[in-house]
Amino acid sequence: MTRPKIIIERTYRATVEELWALWTTKEGFESWWGPEGFRVEVHELDARVGGTLRYDMIADAPEMVAAMKAMGQPVSHGTNGTFTELRRHERLAITHVIDFIPGVAAYDSTAVAELFPQGDHVRMVITLDPMHDAHWTSQSTAGWASQLTKLDRRFAR
Numbered sequence: 001m002t003r004p005k006i007i008i009e010r011t012y013r014a015t016v017e018e019l020w021a022l023w024t025t026k027e028g029f030e031s032w033w034g035p036e037g038f039r040v041e042v043h044e045l046d047a048r049v050g051g052t053l054r055y056d057m058i059a060d061a062p063e064m065v066a067a068m069k070a071m072g073q074p075v076s077h078g079t080n081g082t083f084t085e086l087r088r089h090e091r092l093a094i095t096h097v098i099d100f101i102p103g104v105a106a107y108d109s110t111a112v113a114e115l116f117p118q119g120d121h122v123r124m125v126i127t128l129d130p131m132h133d134a135h136w137t138s139q140s141t142a143g144w145a146s147q148l149t150k151l152d153r154r155f156a157r
Helices: 016-024 026-030 062-070 134-154
Strands: 006-012 038-045 052-059 076-087 091-098 107-118 121-128
Touching (some): 016 026, 016 091, 026 038, 026 052, 052 062, 121 134
Antiparallel strands (some): 006 121, 107 121
């Protein structure tokens, strides 16, 4: 059975160049990636088709550190991805290796971001692959909504 993709949209008072840089530069990526209570430390970001994205996802808020420990999960884990599509200032795709779920074999999951300039705003449409089951798809969707609140605040001018 094929599960439907998840679509998340946001519109920001920003330029397409600003949003593109948040996805394709170390500084930009580190400034917003990860749900609330988490941060990332980028080790490699090669924004070209076939380029590597390698970072640590780190729980840094005390309540998130405690929650991860309570679940028996590490407070930091390495994440690997590949840029699988890039059309400058329009569309990019990152395929991540999902290898952190106990008892589940590693698999790939792709996120596509599309940018649509509209005057002094940009509409960003993110299309996500579903995870391996409904619970983890819900967790992933909530994580994306949480990390996008960082951009919501940034561009709430």
